[in-house]
Amino acid sequence: MRNPFEKMPTILLADEIIDKAFRRAEKAASAFTPRGNIISKARQREELRVRTVSNVTRDSLRKVLDRTPGVSTLPPFYQELLDTLVDKRMFHKALASINWAIKTIRGLEERYVEKIRYSRDPKEIAKLRREFYGRVASILKDINDNLEYLNKARDVLKDMPVIDLTLPTIVIAGHPNVGKSTLLRKLTNAKPEVATYPFTTKGINVGQFEEHWLKYQVIDTPGLLDRPISERNEIEKQAILALRHLGKLVIYIFDPSEYCGYPIEDQMHLFEEIYEEFGDFPFIVVLNKTDIASEDKIRKVEEFLQRRGIKSLRIAAEKGIGIDELKSKVIEIIKPEMEAIARSMGKTEGE
Numbered sequence: 287m288r289n290p291f292e293k294m295p296t297i298l299l300a301d302e303i304i305d306k307a308f309r310r311a312e313k314a315a316s317a318f319t320p321r322g323n324i325i326s327k328a329r330q331r332e333e334l335r336v337r338t339v340s341n342v343t344r345d346s347l348r349k350v351l352d353r354t355p356g357v358s359t360l361p362p363f364y365q366e367l368l369d370t371l372v373d374k375r376m377f378h379k380a381l382a383s384i385n386w387a388i389k390t391i392r393g394l395e396e397r398y399v400e401k402i403r404y405s406r407d408p409k410e411i412a413k414l415r416r417e418f419y420g421r422v423a424s425i426l427k428d429i430n431d432n433l434e435y436l437n438k439a440r441d442v443l444k445d446m447p448v449i450d451l452t453l454p455t456i457v458i459a460g461h462p463n464v465g466k467s468t469l470l471r472k473l474t475n476a477k478p479e480v481a482t483y484p485f486t487t488k489g490i491n492v493g494q495f496e497e498h499w500l501k502y503q504v505i506d507t508p509g510l511l512d513r514p515i516s517e518r519n520e521i522e523k524q525a526i527l528a529l530r531h532l533g534k535l536v537i538y539i540f541d542p543s544e545y546c547g548y549p550i551e552d553q554m555h556l557f558e559e560i561y562e563e564f565g566d567f568p569f570i571v572v573l574n575k576t577d578i579a580s581e582d583k584i585r586k587v588e589e590f591l592q593r594r595g596i597k598s599l600r601i602a603a604e605k606g607i608g609i610d611e612l613k614s615k616v617i618e619i620i621k622p623e624m625e626a627i628a629r630s631m632g633k634t635e636g637e
């Protein structure tokens with residue numbers, strides 16, 4: 287799946303829509319040669335103006351609705367993300383106001399066309415058309431704040447990371463500088479895709495890799511799973527929730543060399559927090575930078591994990607040491623899921 291907001295158009299604001307609609311109506315009226323007596327001509331010309339203004343306005347607004355996915359139609363991951371990036375309620379309200387404007391303008395169009403058709407006075411006919419213009423303009427101005435809001439939301443949402451929701455997803459966690467991006471690069475052949483999020487200055491790294499003929503995905507979210515929960519704000523908590531919807535497996539990285547700048551005691555503490563938060567997930571714990579870490583520190587971390595009944599794997603991501611073994615472990619855990627996907631794909635193809 288691609289970013290569901292990718293196709294969201296630039297949204298014209300009230301003044302721009304009004305200008306465009308009125309200009310089109312004048313153009314249509316000047317190119318049109320009405321027939322009949324003076325009353326009939328006035329009726330035809332003004333009806334054309336009213337219909338054109340209504341059509342152009344409603345088309346502009348409908349385009350926004352058509353190309354913007356409704357909140358409730360999105361998978362949970364994107365719903366959480368939406369709420370993290372923009373206010374889901376405001377977003378929903380803005381779309382609803384556009385819907386309201388379309389319906390109201392359509393209703394007014396019918397009423398004014400009818401009034402114009404019944405009027406016998408060219409002056410009154412022109413006045414009715416002006417009145418209709420005024421009402422359309424005021425409806426658009428009423429929803430202008432919402433249009434502005436959607437435009438801002440669009441700028442944020444169209445840059446959402448392209449994360450494939452159908453792929454089994456591995457979430458990488460651990461303190462900054464322990465080697466998360468290095469490991470992601472080693473696990474995935476692809477150049478990690480980086481998209482910026484407001485909750486992290488660095489963006490999110492996504493890489494995919496293929497084993498046999500099935501793909502899976504590795505995500506590293508700097509700023510999210512690398513600090514104690516007490517330091518996280520609401521937005522970050524929500525983003526973690528989004529990760530929970532998506533992830534299938536957590537790879538937790540320790541850096542027993544402490545070159546990352548965090549003593550192993552801090553790392554153990556953070557591990558406990560993440561382990562609790564993702565308690566229902568399978569975990570693979572790796573000890574990175576074993577090429578430079580002291581055996582003493584490595585042992586300390588291993589013993590800490592063993593006390594909790596957790597096995598760990600020694601690696602040195604930069605040198606590629608232990609990566610194959612790690613991949614096998616990943617496959618072992620994810621394989622049942624991959625097979626299920628393969629079965630469902632086979633089924634669809636066979637049908």
Ligand SMILES: Nc1nc2c(ncn2[C@@H]2O[C@H](COP(=O)(O)OP(=O)(O)OP(=O)(O)O)[C@@H](O)[C@H]2O)c(=O)[nH]1
Nearest residue numbers: 462463464465466467468508575578602603604605
């Ligand atoms: N000696 C050694 N250095 C490593 C190893 N893995 C990563 N590094 C180094 O550790 C530093 C941090 O690695 P990153 O992969 O950027 O760490 P990160 O966890 O992604 O960092 P943030 O994105 O800042 O959270 C870099 O200078 C790497 O070159 C390793 O196995 N051995």
